[in-house]
């Protein structure tokens with residue numbers, strides 16, 4: 249298997265190479281064609297010049313002689329073409345030998361494009377609209393080039409090839425750079441996912457990318473790693489917390505029962521009641537765990553009906569009134585009058601939501617605390633606020649309080665709890681499509697606000 253960097257580099261390189269070759273070939277063909285056109289044009293002008301030269305000679309001398317225009321022979325010889333002068337009846341007056349040019353080609357300043365077949369062209373010499381003779385111009389090539397022409401052409405070709413090569417080198421460097429830009433974050437994220445799959449959740453990708461999708465991928469894998477780490481921590485805490493939660497009531501029960509059996513403790517009603525309370529607490533924990541399991545396996549069943557949430561809250565507040573009073577905590581329930589507070593929900597589960605939140609408020613209240621429960625309609629919703637002035641929640645704990653078995657600051661261990669209450673609250677509210685918000689300040693208090701969809705009856 250090839251690495252992404254190698255694959256991308258090869259892809260970039262092949263694409264650029266194809267583009268460079270195409271452009272080079274195209275430029276080369278165009279320049280060659282234009283150059284050849286230019287040379288043919290120059291050659292035609294030379295032909296015209298030679299013909300008009302002989303016209304001038306004839307005009308000056310009035311007839312042809314063996315020496316007429318013979319001085320052109322030298323230029324023709326140097327230019328690698330062959331001249332033959334003929335009179336009006338096409339009889340040769342003088343002429344050059346084609347073989348002389350062939351033998352002396354390499355001494356001449358003119359180069360032939362292709363030393364092939366000798367061809368000659370005949371041009372009439374006209375004076376006063378009368379044909380007075382002909383001149384044959386012959387050469388071993390279709391187009392004659394001067395040394396500068398050849399040099400010019402080859403230097404252009406060299407420049408095209410050189411620029412092609414330089415572009416290719418630049419392309420290789422750029423493709424290596426860009427493929428690295430792509431591959432580096434991908435490589436890092438892939439390394440990270442391998443270590444996540446091995447259970448090492450402490451990894452983090454730090455190489456930022458300016459490519460949107462790659463940056464999204466990087467940040468979401470980082471978030472994933474954070475969540476997995478959190479879940480792993482919760483899982484580890486789950487085992488220790490549950491074993492602690494189960495061991496404590498069991499130890500109390502065992503020690504007390506043994507002491508009673510051994511006759512160390514007398515069997516009194518009070519003692520039996522205390523032991524029964526422990527058994528109830530124990531049973532509650534198991535019920536909560538069972539409920540949580542049902543939510544997590546999505547096998548929970550809800551009995552939805554139209555319920556008066558005001559009635560539910562009022563009865564819960566009454567139930568809690570005495571317990572709160574014993575702890576020196578006041579519960580104050582107020583509701584905006586002349587309004588209906590109907591929602592669609594499961595009565596028992598809704599009771600569970602408020603019991604969990606209010607019992608937390610009592611639990612985390614300081615002595616002579618105050619709990620304000622307030623209900624009011626808000627647009628199409630019903631808002632319920634449960635506010636205490638207790639010990640509050642640390643800012644860093646706030647995002648996690650609804651997580652399974654999450655308990656605030658370890659130092660609160662002396663306050664009884666198991667970190668399941670709010671998880672159940674969140675699950676039940678999700679089932680009711682209701683929202684919950686929490687605001688809290690350490691040592692100042694906590695406020696939960698719940699929003700239900702309102703039903704008008």
Ligand code: ADP
Nearest residue numbers: 608609612640649655656665666667668669670
């Ligand atoms: P617990 O059994 O520990 O109360 P919960 O799921 O009900 O479990 O609550 C999770 C954590 O949220 C608690 O351990 C506590 O740190 C914090 N918490 C919840 N309600 C309050 C509150 N009213 N005041 C202060 N802290 C709270």
